[in-house]
Amino acid sequence: QVQLQESGPGLVKPSQTLSLTCTVSGGSVSSGAYYWTWIRQHPGRGLEWIGYIYFSGSTYYNPSLQSRLTMSVDTSKNQFSLRLNSVTAADTAVYYCAREPRSRYYMDVWGKGTTVTVSS
Amino acid sequence: DIRMTQSPSSLSASVGDRVTITCRASQSIRNYLVWYQQKPGKAPKLLIFAASTLQDGVPSRFSGSGSGTDFTLTISSLQPEDFATYYCQHSDGPPRTFGQGTKVEIK
Numbered sequence: 001q002v003q004l005q006e007s008g009p010g011l012v013k014p015s016q017t018l019s020l021t022c023t024v025s026g027g028s029v030s031s032g033a034y035y036w037t038w039i040r041q042h043p044g045r046g047l048e049w050i051g052y053i054y055f056s057g058s059t060y061y062n063p064s065l066q067s068r069l070t071m072s073v074d075t076s077k078n079q080f081s082l083r084l085n086s087v088t089a090a091d092t093a094v095y096y097c098a099r100e101p102r103s104r105y106y107m108d109v110w111g112k113g114t115t116v117t118v119s120s
Numbered sequence: 121d122i123r124m125t126q127s128p129s130s131l132s133a134s135v136g137d138r139v140t141i142t143c144r145a146s147q148s149i150r151n152y153l154v155w156y157q158q159k160p161g162k163a164p165k166l167l168i169f170a171a172s173t174l175q176d177g178v179p180s181r182f183s184g185s186g187s188g189t190d191f192t193l194t195i196s197s198l199q200p201e202d203f204a205t206y207y208c209q210h211s212d213g214p215p216r217t218f219g220q221g222t223k224v225e226i227k
Contacts, residue, residue, distance in 0.1 A: 046207065046221045047164065047207055049214075049215055049217060051215070052214070060214040063121070096163055098163075104169070105152050105154070105169065105170070105211030106154045106169040106209075106211060107156075107166065108166050108175070110163035110164060
């Protein structure tokens with residue numbers, strides 16, 4: 001079955017760029033059937049939807065992060081990625097990637113999550 | 121953005137109890153409401169979508185109801201593996217937003 005795995009640095013300095021990748025196995029990021037999504041969870045807190053990308057490269061970003069956020073998809077590596085620039089301590093969180101089937105409106109497959117700490 | 125408000129924020133219950141969690145949207149979201157379960161250190165798990173449709177493999181003691189702005193998640197007979205935090209999420213357009221979560225603890 002489809003599995004997602006996040007990867008990236010666990011520690012990022014303030015004002016720098018947070019870069020994460022989600023590798024898709026058992027399925028294809030090129031499938032037109034899914035949106036590829038990022039969600040984060042601040043320590044001890046609830047879930048925040050970051051945005052999603054489609055295989056064509058079209059995106060929808062959370063307006064609260066839009067000015068600092070870029071998502072991309074690499075079909076050759078079967079991966080999709082997130083870049084968040086000008087990070088602060090408020091960006092410290094567990095970051096999850098997930099799959100949302102188009103026209104289904106839920107996230108049915110999630111990665112295990114990766115912890116990112118913003119600190120000098 | 122649509123605001124999702126869950127209540128209660130936490131509850132204590134015993135095995136076998138019937139548990140109900142509510143979720144209210146700041147505007148009508150029709151039936152575009154999803155419920156997830158999250159255990160400590162784990163990713164959320166999809167329980168219910170379209171307000172009342174059980175995801176494959178989810179026990180039938182879980183049920184969802186509601187439409188418009190008011191929704192409920194019910195666990196008919198709480199089991200030890202159900203102690204977790206539950207989140208609602210709307211999917212009536214982006215951006216998706218989540219409720220703040222309801223932690224179900226052992227009494």
